[in-house]
Amino acid sequence: KPHIYISEPIPKNVxxxxxxxxxxxxWRGPGKISREELLQRVSDKDGLLNFGAKIDDExxxxxxxxxxxxxxxxxxxxxxLVAMKERGIIGTNTPYVLDETVADLIFGxxxxxxxxxCELDAYVKAGHWQKxxxxxxxxxxxxxxxxxxxxxGRIGEAVAKRARFGFxxxxxxxxxxxxxxxxxxxxxxxxxxxxxxxxxxxxxxxxPLTESTYHLIGAxxxxxxxxxxxxxxxxxxxxxxxxxxxxxxxNGEIYAAGIDTFEQEPTPADNPLLRLRNIVTLPHIGSATxxxxxxxxxxAAENLVAALSGETPPYLVNELR
Ligand code: 8YV
Numbered sequence: 356k357p358h359i360y361i362s363e364p365i366p367k368n369v370x371x372x373x374x375x376x377x378x379x380x381x382w383r384g385p386g387k388i389s390r391e392e393l394l395q396r397v398s399d400k401d402g403l404l405n406f407g408a409k410i411d412d413e414x415x416x417x418x419x420x421x422x423x424x425x426x427x428x429x430x431x432x433x434x435x436l437v438a439m440k441e442r443g444i445i446g447t448n449t450p451y452v453l454d455e456t457v458a459d460l461i462f463g464x465x466x467x468x469x470x471x472x473c474e475l476d477a478y479v480k481a482g483h484w485q486k487x488x489x490x491x492x493x494x495x496x497x498x499x500x501x502x503x504x505x506x507x508g509r510i511g512e513a514v515a516k517r518a519r520f521g522f523x524x525x526x527x528x529x530x531x532x533x534x535x536x537x538x539x540x541x542x543x544x545x546x547x548x549x550x551x552x553x554x555x556x557x558x559x560x561x562x563p564l565t566e567s568t569y570h571l572i573g574a575x576x577x578x579x580x581x582x583x584x585x586x587x588x589x590x591x592x593x594x595x596x597x598x599x600x601x602x603x604x605x606n607g608e609i610y611a612a613g614i615d616t617f618e619q620e621p622t623p624a625d626n627p628l629l630r631l632r633n634i635v636t637l638p639h640i641g642s643a644t645x646x647x648x649x650x651x652x653x654x655a656a657e658n659l660v661a662a663l664s665g666e667t668p669p670y671l672v673n674e675l676r
Contacts, residue, residue, distance in 0.1 A: 357663040358420075360396045362388050363406035363427065365652040372653070376660045377402065397421060402663050404655055411435040415442055423662035427655040428642070429453055429510075432564035432591055436674045446675045447658035447668045450509065452650040453642040457589060458513030460641050464587045464613030465557055467635045470494040471611075474632060495556070495583065495610065497522055503555025504528040505548065505571070506562030506590065507537055514559055515541040527551050552579040557587065564591035572596065577603035582610065589615040589641045597628060604631050615641050 359373065361381035373379055380396060382388045388396075390408070397403055397418035406427050408414070415421065415438055423445040426433065431448045439446050467473055471494045478484065478492075502518045504511045507530040518524035519541045526543035528534075529551045537543055548571075552558065558580065562568045572586075573596035580586065586609055588595050597618045603609050613635040617626070620639055628634060642651060654670065661668040 357401040357422075358399065359402035359404060359659065359663070360393075360400045361404045362393060362396070362408060363404070365404070365427075365656070366649050369649070369652045369656045373404075373656050373660070377663065394418075402659050404659055405433075407433055409433050409435070410439060410444075410446070412438045415439070415444065423447070423659055423668075425655045425659035425662065425668075427648075427651050430563060430591060431672050432593075434672065434675075436672075440675060444675075445662040445668065446672045447655070447662060447670045448672055449651045449654040449658075450670055452654055453647050454509045454513045456644050456647040457510045457641040458517060460615060460637070461510075461514050461559055461561075461587055461589050462517050464589065464615065464635055464637070465497055465559070465585060468585045468587070468611040468613040468633075469497050469557070473635050495585065497524070497557070499523050499525075500556035501525045501527060501554060503546075503551035503558045504543075505551060505558065505560045506530060507534055507543075508561065508563075511559070511561045512537055512541075514561070515543060519543075524557075527555055548576075549579055552576055553581070555584060556581065557585045560586070560588045560594055561590050562594055564593050568594050570594070570596045572599075574599040574602065577608050580609050582607055584609045586612040587614070588612070592617040592620060597626075601628050601631065604628075604633050611635075613637075615639055 357377050359377045359379045361379055393408055394414060394417040399420060400418060401420050402423045405424050410424050410433060421444060425447045427449060429448050429450045431446060434446050475492060502524045504514060507528045515526050519526055526541045527546050528543050529546055529548045533545050560572060571594050577599055600612060604612060611633040615637040616639050658668040658670055
């Protein structure tokens with residue numbers, strides 16, 4: 356049986372499934388496994404069930420027997436694809452199971468930022484609601500507005516579905532390639548990046564992090580946005596220049612933002628972004644419902660078992676095919 360390392364607590368049924376096919380060691384906490392500990396633990400393993408750790412030369416050198424890394428995530432920007440390919444390491448992810456859950460959260464951020472839900476919740480709880488609420492507390496409508504989606508993958512489409520059919524929004528999108536079927540279903544219009552930035556009331560960034568999307572949204576892009584725009588990022592923090600986001604929110608270049616991901620995670624407590632009124636912040640929980648995280652763990656386990664038994668895993672990442 357292959358010997359694997361489980362670097363994150365997983366549901367019992369997933370562990371039981373893995374036990375049928377592999378021998379394993381697992382991280383028992385407390386907290387997240389440190390880099391040093393992980394490097395030690397993988398030294399005699401054939402496979403790794405991974406939660407966000409960087410899979411690079413350093414780790415691969417520390418793990419001479421390693422044959423497969425299975426991410427419990429759809430994103431795989433943590434894979435050094437060149438280093439993995441060189442050594443023939445199999446890399447897998449967990450698409451599909453989290454699309455609707457992440458889209459729910461994105462909608463939550465849109466509504467929360469536009470209607471100022473967190474800000475006004477804090478206002479009421481602080482006992483400030485002593486007089487009538489007035490214009491200075493009012494927000495923006497989500498329904499009927501124009502939504503610009505940058506990165507029309509599966510999650511982008513799940514957002515478009517909610518926007519088009521639940522909120523009667525007009526959909527504009529930018530993507531590496533045009534998607535005729537998506538345009539037909541959601542009555543969506545394709546535009547250049549700049550067209551999406553200038554014409555949208557809500558901008559949802561949902562691209563994977565790659566060399567070409569690093570800081571895709573920076574000072575120039577925020578300046579192109581409407582001053583009434585609401586910007587949402589639930590992809591990866593590094594797709595946005597966080598310093599430029601802070602400036603845009605402070606200078607009124609945009610109305611508000613909602614973000615689930617930061618350039619550095621966990622974000623430092625003294626990040627100036629956290630002092631701003633017009634931003635809603637979350638600790639990277641896009642896929643974090645009990646049900647979806649269970650499904651992601653099982654999908655990742657199935658990927659790993661298949662990879663280590665010589666089959667093509669269900670979700671081998673494209674670049675490593
Ligand atoms: C992950 C995510 O759970 O799937 C992704 O890409 O961002 C989350 O759902 C998180 O990145 C941990 O690896």
